[in-house]
């Protein structure tokens with residue numbers, strides 16, 4: 196069956212799951228007030244960094260007693276700082292259902308060499324039994340698994356009276372899904388995801404209980420300078436007021452401020468969540484009427500509204516060897532990229548072959564809808580060329 200080539204392209208064809216699309220209307224002109232060529236420790240720099248922290252608290256509705264720090268090395272840096280600084284005194288429960296969560300398990304087991312680690316894992320498209328997470332242990336998990344499109348349904352499975360800490364990698368959830376702060380002791384994210392900000396800077400948010408651990412526990416392993424949050428057993432408060440550990444990019448800070456102000460202009464957290472939900476709904480409506488595609492996450496309760504992962508379920512494709520299925524998905528995406536109608540929405544390299552379409556708030560629903568038309572076209576074209584080659 197042939198499908199006519201769509202008449203128009205998304206006006207922004209960016210659907211990458213990171214770095215994600217810039218916010219609608221973004222131009223480099225928005226960064227003209229950046230404190231460039233000035234010290235980040237001068238008043239002007241410190242004021243911009245403090246504003247970034249204050250606006251983060253406002254937009255994400257973070258409790259007043261949680262501390263917010265801007266740290267090096269993006270989300271990865273923030274998670275590593277937390278793991279290396281906090282883990283050791285208690286057993287650990289490490290929960291993973293896709294590549295990034297698996298990566299944190301590797302760190303805990305192979306790098307930190309912790310012995311008392313319970314692993315709760317599930318395959319792509321599924322989630323482990325979260326109720327098995329022991330509240331006496333430190334619990335590490337990813338709120339939204341970016342490579343499988345599976346998120347936790349809520350934080351009800353975390354005990355309000357837990358003895359351990361919860362460490363949550365929320366990079367593809369923050370600004371798109373409600374985070375239950377009372378249940379989270381450490382939350383991390385990077386600017387490049389749901390805000391469409393720039394890469395390389397991480398956010399580390401810590402609860403009073405996490406601070407108490409930092410001030411009462413010294414890990415047995417060495418800590419590089421960029422991980423160190425305490426001095427002489429006391430928290431370095433400056434990190435959480437804008438005195439960053441090392442030099443940040445003030446251009447990226449300005450871009451983050453621009454994104455936060457845009458988030459406020461679309462209704463703050465609820466507005467951002469509603470935009471992501473609306474984008475994801477365009478995809479679920481399309482999946483409902485398109486027989487050859489389905490979600491990797493079959494259960495809507497755990498399905499992401501940001502990194503939406505899809506699989507081809509047409510028997511002509513699923514009957515192929517797995518490399519040929521991967522090749523099919525790659526060719527489909529490449530056909531659309533060649534047309535300039537959609538970029539970077541192929542599956543993550545460790546995930547089952549398919550598509551991954553970013554639906555965070557910086558993407559417009561009208562563009563998601565146009566992309567689905569292009570995918571219909573590319574599917575028919577790619578399948579036809581497969582049949583011809585056979």
Ligand SMILES: Cc1ncc(COP(=O)(O)O)c(C=O)c1O
Pocket residue numbers: 212213268269270271272295296337339340341342364366367385387395
């Ligand atoms: C769940 C998750 N954790 C960690 C990362 C790594 O983020 P960064 O490259 O900002 O360090 C990503 C990036 O996609 C992610 O999706």
